[in-house]
Amino acid sequence: MSIMIITQRKEIAPWVKALQERRPALEIRVYPDGGNYDDVTFALAWNHPLGAFREFRNLKCIASMGAGVDHIMKDPDLPEDAVITKVTDENLTNDMAAFTLGLVLQHVRGLSEYEAQQRQHIWRRKAYKRAEDVTVGVMGMGVLGAHVARVLRQTGFRVNGWATAAKPMEGIKVYAGEGELSAFLAQSDILICLLPLTKETAGILNRGTFGKLPKGAYVINVARGEHLVDEDLLYMLDAGHLSGASLDVFREEPLPAGHPFWRHPRIHITPHIASVTDPETVVPQILDNYDRLQRNEPLINVVSRQKGY
Structure with missing residues (x-):
């Protein structure tokens, strides 16, 4: 299994490093990775290219890399069955x-x-x-x-x-x-x-x-x-x-x-610096949700699609 990182703005290297340090055996892929998307069930996203999620037919969770989720919710092709989560830190x-x-x-x-x-x-x-x-x-x-x-x-x-x-x-x-x-x-x-x-x-x-x-x-x-x-x-x-x-x-x-x-x-x-996500502190909760997904357990920090947050 793997985690797919999909972003246009976040610096990816710190996220890959934080994930690999805590879970060396986990495959970390970065969109647009050329591999098979059918085995991807968990995506870590921030300001992704709109429409990118439709390429993943078996996506079950879209995890925001920050506290906000509007960048995810605005996608008209958001998979209906995917759970959306945010981070709290x-x-x-x-x-x-x-x-x-x-x-x-x-x-x-x-x-x-x-x-x-x-x-x-x-x-x-x-x-x-x-x-x-x-x-x-x-x-x-x-x-x-x-x-x-x-x-x-x-x-x-x-x-x-x-x-x-x-x-x-x-x-x-x-x-x-x-x-x-x-x-x-x-x-x-x-x-x-x-x-x-x-x-x-x-x-x-x-x-x-x-x-x-x-x-x-x-x-x-x-x-x-x-x-x-x-x-x-x-x-x-x-x-x-x-x-x-x-x-x-x-x-x-x-x-x-x-x-x-x-x-x-x-x-x-100021250049959007009021509060910046640190991968080192939030990766544990992202991996917790990844593990919960594999065990078919309820996820934490789930976002309401109806409310939009």
């Missing part, structure tokens, strides 16, 4: 929380403005708010979003969450569904998007959403580029309703050289 969760906390503090303390002042040799102090005077709204209360919300709350920020369904969290009010979105947005001085990308959430960061935020609100997107309507962000920034935005994800990556985000003075850009 404490390092990923902690990295995301540290990164978003850093962005929030950077905004609240005005560090980007001081960086700009330094380039102009300007010495000018700016008033700042304390954590307890700022409300952060976290969109998406899955594993990542819930942990980010808890870390921000522990740091002293007022924190609200928004999810498809209400969930109890100590010190954090979680708004639920479309009916409570407006109330959630109205209190969010800083809005963080950590939603899964689905048909329902694509384009949710738009002019209508931004218009319900308090004037001067700040937007952070560390989920997916497709959540954001680029033109609407630029409009609301230039209209003065939003004070700025930090973007780690984009509709096209790398971000094209001519994109207006690069030169906008109130947009902070």
Whole structure:
């Protein structure tokens, strides 16, 4: 038996190394391997070429190489009988929380403005708010979003969450569904998007959403580029309703050289590095699922096709 790696963006060598170190006898193949695809039942994928899965007639599991699965779910030729899984990793969760906390503090303390002042040799102090005077709204209360919300709350920020369904969290009010979105947005001085990308959430960061935020609100997107309507962000920034935005994800990556985000003075850009999967830490759970598949046992971290996450 074998594991087939199918990806267009991930660096493959670290994954092959991590898999072989833990399972030397297991055959690791990389698409488009020229061998017989009929014996492949387990695929490890990230941003695969759309339609590639239809070449594997006996595929039973498609394992995402990361926490996101939208890159798999968007394939119109997704095998109906294949189970889709994702990875969960404490390092990923902690990295995301540290990164978003850093962005929030950077905004609240005005560090980007001081960086700009330094380039102009300007010495000018700016008033700042304390954590307890700022409300952060976290969109998406899955594993990542819930942990980010808890870390921000522990740091002293007022924190609200928004999810498809209400969930109890100590010190954090979680708004639920479309009916409570407006109330959630109205209190969010800083809005963080950590939603899964689905048909329902694509384009949710738009002019209508931004218009319900308090004037001067700040937007952070560390989920997916497709959540954001680029033109609407630029409009609301230039209209003065939003004070700025930090973007780690984009509709096209790398971000094209001519994109207006690069030169906008109130947009902070990072190259999709908020939280990066380490093969060494997640390969054990991938091999666990591989073994479960061979034994016809239930897999872990299974994704709901209906929900899309």
